[in-house]
Amino acid sequence: MNDAPHIIKVGIAGMETVQAPDIIRTSGLGSCVGVVVFDKSRKMGGMCHVMLPDSSMAKSGSPNKGKYADSAIDELIKMLLQAGLKKYTLKAKLAGGAQMFQFTSADDKMRIGPRNIKAVKDRLSLHGIPVLGEDVGGNSGRTIEFDPDTAMLTIRSVNKGVADI
Amino acid sequence: MSFIDKFTISHLDALKEAGNIGAGHAATSLSHLLDRKINMHVPSVKLASFDEMMDIAGDSDRKVVAVFSRIHGEAPGNMFFVLPPEQASRYIKIMTGNNDFQLDKPPLDEIGLSALHELGNILSGSYISSLADFTNLDLYITVPALTIDMFGAVMSHGLLEISQVSDYGIVIETTVAEASATGQITGHFFLLPDPESYHRIFLALGVESDE
Known part of the structure; x- marks a missing residue:
């Protein structure tokens, strides 16, 4: 068996959990928001990559829970509780929600980034989970990597380099 | 039946043809603009998960130059022209005669960026206008x-x-490449019609659609 740390990849509209020494990553966040919910003392957490703010936007049945901010966060917390974490120890960090293209028209779709950010924060606060750090908005894409050992979220962007929160 | 299950081979073929027409005209425009021979590759229509789409032109965090156009009219949708930064720099050099231009080295030259924007305008415009002619649908784009x-x-x-x-x-993906170069793919066109547009495109092209 291989004991070397793995990088767990979370796809768009996906979610996964992670336990140190493994780390977890999601790539190419544009207007999407990447959220990590974790327990630092247990060195464990989970990440989701949400595309849309609200599962009521689904126009077809049985929506993929990871796609929407509200259902993704509910599901992620459920997974972490099932893994033995306690809700009151959970903290969150988030990144993304950019506006990738600048338009003059005030099309509602162009505001999907800010709407995603707000929906994520609202849902986290509904669960009483504090947000310890965020790198949101702007107009750059982001790739994020979370290390549950240090609870550090590393954010990489094409134009602004690397930052830790 | 889910959205994706409604598609048959003849539907996909019709979409492929639409991509062929659009990108064919755009490739001709590119060829005129650069005074170079541009080859177009046979288009492909991919039914893919979002995850697969994020990696369709290489890794999802690979740096690219992208021109986005929102298509309005009878069959709305999204269109991208995506190219590697090195290739974009090359085109800018050809168009402006500024051989020092590098997309990797900010601050970027205004004239160079403007030329790139114009390249995007011309290619997207010719793609969409030929698609509109082919389907006889009213389609137009705002400034990309x-x-x-x-x-x-x-x-x-x-x-x-x-x-x-x-x-x-x-x-619907079509790639173009410079004929003289080492056959490297220079650009990708991606056409993503809105869900409700498929029915109209199929109807316009005389392919049966059960919606």
Whole structure:
């Protein structure tokens, strides 16, 4: 068996959990928001990559829970509780929600980034989970990597380099 | 039946033909603009999960130059022209005669960026106008937007409409390459019609659609 740390990849509209020494990553966040919910003392957490703010936007049945901010966060917390974490120890960090293209028209779709950010924060606060750090908005894409050992979220962007929160 | 199950081979073929016409005209425009011979590759229509789409032109965090056009009219949708930064720099050098231009070295020259924007305008415009002629649908684009960023971040912007009805998307992809160069792919066109547009496109092309 291989004991070397793995990088767990979370796809768009996906979610996964992670336990140190493994780390977890999601790539190419544009207007999407990447959220990590974790327990630092247990060195464990989970990440989701949400595309849309609200599962009521689904126009077809049985929506993929990871796609929407509200259902993704509910599901992620459920997974972490099932893994033995306690809700009151959970903290969150988030990144993304950019506006990738600048338009003059005030099309509602162009505001999907800010709407995603707000929906994520609202849902986290509904669960009483504090947000310890965020790198949101702007107009750059982001790739994020979370290390549950240090609870550090590393954010990489094409134009602004690397930052830790 | 889910959105994606409604598609048959003849539907996909019709979409392929639409991509062929659009990109064919855009390749001709590119060829005129650069005074170079440009080859177009046979288009492909991919039914793919969002995850697969994020990696369709390489890794999702690969840096690309992307020109995004929102298509309005009878069959709305999203269109991207995506090319590697090195290739974009090369085109800018040819267009402006400024041999020092590097997209990797900010601050970027205004004239160079403007030329790139114009290249995007011309290619997107010729793609869409030929598609409109072919389908006899009223289609038009507003001024395209330009960005230099991660492919996945760019592509996800084009998935917003389809993501509300499906976990899969359809992308009509055509690649173009300079004939003289080492056969390297120079650019990708991605056409992503909105979910409700497929029915109209199929109707316009005389392919049966059960919606």
